[in-house]
Amino acid sequence: MSKEPVAVVGIGQTKHVAARRDVSIAGLVREAARRALDDAELTWADIDAVVIGKAPDFFEGVMMPELYLADALGAVGKPMLRVHTAGSVGGSTALVAANLVAASVHGTVLTLAFEKQSESNAMWGLSLPIPFQQPLLAGAGGFFAPHVRAYMRRSGAPDTVGSLVAYKDRRNALKNPYAHLHEHDITLEKVQASPMLWDPIRYSETCPSSDGACAMVLTDRAGAARAPRPPAWMLGGAMRSEPTLFAGKDAVSPQAGKDCAADVYRQAGIADPRRDIDAVEMYVPFSWYEPMWLENLGFAAEGEGWKLTEAGVTELDGDLPVNMSGGVLSTNPIGASGMIRFAEAALQVRGQAGEHQVERARKVLGHAYGGGSQFFSMWLVGSAPPDA
């Protein structure tokens, strides 16, 4: 039996900010879900199941968000699932929801992901005082910075590439009304003059801490036919994982990421991603991950990704725009960050991305990763259905 085609017919997100003190967690997710339903012109009654994701429990201290949030998401009397794969969770949550539609288990599924970082402290959540271990670091920046240095050594990339990425993403964010950081006076010089936190990572090359939620309505072919606006069609989707630390792990270009991308391209019939894919929204929490993922995802040969960035190929008006929304560098409600990538890819192929719309974006990749480069989730969406 063939799979049911999956369409994105509704997308909603909150205006991402440092702290949404005016709403509860329920109020926050509700806002994104309501906007996704409005976009799809559907009501709560049209939803068959809800799939929700968030980052580690310690980030907010809410152990069972699916229990607490059922009322707010109209899930009473319906199946509700929670997905958890660290920072990639927004992506894997969308894929679990998509698989329910593809398998014809449900016709229309609401999927969403959120984080209210202001209610906790992610650095604390990532640095628990484990007995017998030597505390050396706090937070994610110091963990990833040595991998960035390894990439620089391996590729011979000039020191400035990271600042080019940050400058681009922060400018893209100015065109996205939902982005957290709107740095109207951003200049390349300011990025390059910002303090070194974890050398080689500068302050302006790191992501902010955000409160926000993102939701999508996924549906089958019949649902797509009723949609008021053009749907985005899922052409391929995959998840892969590998241990955080193991002998032979390539932290710069993890095998699980390569395998995940290859699976998506196989499903979607992509022979040459650089030629066949129009834009990419990828998970870049530290600027240097743009050239690293360009290589990992097959858009450039090993050691060559930075050349695309340096040549302006990944700019909004470049040949392969990357992180049109402003990316994780401009908005980071951790649990939602993966889904925002997936949603941005869908917005682009629907032609609904507003000021940050890429012209003729027909096939766009959404990408997320999490843990210590441990979990990967990706989807490729297109403006035409998979059998067209």
Place this chain on the structure above:
Amino acid sequence: MPEVLKAPLVVEFPFTRSLGPVQSAFLTGLRERLVLGVRTSDGRTLVPPVEYDPVTAEEIRDLVEVAPTGTVTTWAWNHAPRRDQPLDTPFAWALVRLDGADTALLHALDAPGPDAVHTGMRVRVRWAGERTGAITDIACFEPYDDGPDAPDGRGRAEPATHTGEFDDPVTGIVATARLDYTYSPGRAQTAYINALAEHRNVGERCPSCRKVYVPPRGACPTCGLATSEQVEVGPGGTVTTFCIVNIKAKNLDIEVPYVYAHIALDGAGLALHGRIGGIPYDQVRMGLRVEPVWTEGARYPDHYRPTGEPDADYDTYRELL
């Protein structure tokens, strides 16, 4: 087999909660010694209140005031109160349906013993002396004798509507969460930690891929096989990559800047993490040869310092970054 190490691990954090309009009104109401519920579309009154209708999923904001008296709908006796529970003497956890409400609220019921508690008994709120806008503003419930046990629905006057508006409303609370674990690093890491006391780095070799894990985990994550063959590695090693940490973390007593490095000890199949000292931070480089520096009484090397050997060739450690 030597005894496996164990130690307490306390995970504790003061999470903050933004309340949103309904919980804000509810908790501010408690501060003012009144209990608010919400009225749903099907005419029920929910106490404690919720923001969204469980039946229709619509937003609900219609607040009503219910009585501070009610009826126990079920209960369980708590013989041994624990830290931060409402009372420090044995009490009943009770579900109390307040007069005017259709749902029950969970709280503590102060009673001399389980024989003094029964389903259907009448109770009333005992307000806390100092109230801040929190569920603990209800200190507990206490038995309340307003006549013979009432049948369901007794004393249910129609609850009065309430605007939910207060001067100086509570908009956020701090919800401290605490988990008490007994942590054990397991058999393999216990052996590793015990060897560190003799200033030796002892890992375990995978029987299949032959890679040596330091610290060992008791299994090879690549091959999925248990490991047991112990192998001493180091003491020398190579800095394979690093960063210079310029921001001081609250929970660490290390002066910045310092170098946090991946160090492949000689013979190890992957790098471990350590601090580099004995050299200016801006002269640390990939390939630097280092050795551990031990300080009295410390479990781990305080840091690693240069050995003075020539730098390792990149090809010797490129798989160990």
